[in-house]
Amino acid sequence: MQRLRELSRRVEAVYGEIAETFSSYQQRQGLQCRSGCGECCLAPTIEATVLEMLPLALHLFDQGKAEQTLDQLGQLTEPQGCFFYQKLSFDGKQGQCTVYQQRPSICRMFGAGGYRDKTGQTSLSVCKTIKGDNPAKYQQSLIMLQSEPPPLMMQSKEQVNELDYQLGNKHYPINTALQLALEQVLFKASYSFEQDNQQIA
Numbered sequence: 001m002q003r004l005r006e007l008s009r010r011v012e013a014v015y016g017e018i019a020e021t022f023s024s025y026q027q028r029q030g031l032q033c034r035s036g037c038g039e040c041c042l043a044p045t046i047e048a049t050v051l052e053m054l055p056l057a058l059h060l061f062d063q064g065k066a067e068q069t070l071d072q073l074g075q076l077t078e079p080q081g082c083f084f085y086q087k088l089s090f091d092g093k094q095g096q097c098t099v100y101q102q103r104p105s106i107c108r109m110f111g112a113g114g115y116r117d118k119t120g121q122t123s124l125s126v127c128k129t130i131k132g133d134n135p136a137k138y139q140q141s142l143i144m145l146q147s148e149p150p151p152l153m154m155q156s157k158e159q160v161n162e163l164d165y166q167l168g169n170k171h172y173p174i175n176t177a178l179q180l181a182l183e184q185v186l187f188k189a190s191y192s193f194e195q196d197n198q199q200i201a
């Protein structure tokens with residue numbers, strides 16, 4: 001259990017850097033998310049590794065909510081948006097993250113970030129809502145791709161996932177990744193508990 005906690009602290013340290021890097025770029029370019037928009041969180045295609053969900057799984061464990069959350073996740077019947085997204089509008093497009101401090105890597109890059117295209121050149125990915133809100137700033141950011149390159153999403157994800165190959169080598173839908181992370185935490189917790197009891201006996 002101690003090893004998972006140490007690993008989680010290292011993941012969180014990288015998360016701090018990722019959030020700072022992406023939000024600085026987005027602010028400089030004027031490509032921030034629309035206030036209260038939660039469209040990314042609604043998408044059933046968001047993925048994360050088990051490692052990326054470790055801080056959240058440990059947080060839920062420390063709050064005594066690990067088993068309950070695992071049960072609730074097990075009852076989800078079809079691919080859907082993130083379990084922790086709270087809808088605040090009828091169509092669900094307005095809402096909020098209820099686990100903001102522990103959100104995984106991908107959520108710290110929502111909105112605008114860089115990627116390598118098929119030719120290996122840096123390209124810019126911007127969500128359609130932001131593009132629609134700020135067409136001139138989007139065009140300006142494209143013009144400035146060389147002088148002001150965006151942070152690369154894949155590179156930041158790798159920065160996290162290279163901290164532990166076993167937990168960080170495979171991507172799952174976000175709710176499944178959390179399920180697997182909770183199972184890891186609960187397994188390690190019960191193992192530590194048994195070891196402690198054996199030492200006392």
Ligand code: SF4
Binds near residue numbers: 041086
């Ligand atoms: S963890 Fe939070 S920010 Fe990330 S998809 Fe879920 S609700 Fe959205």
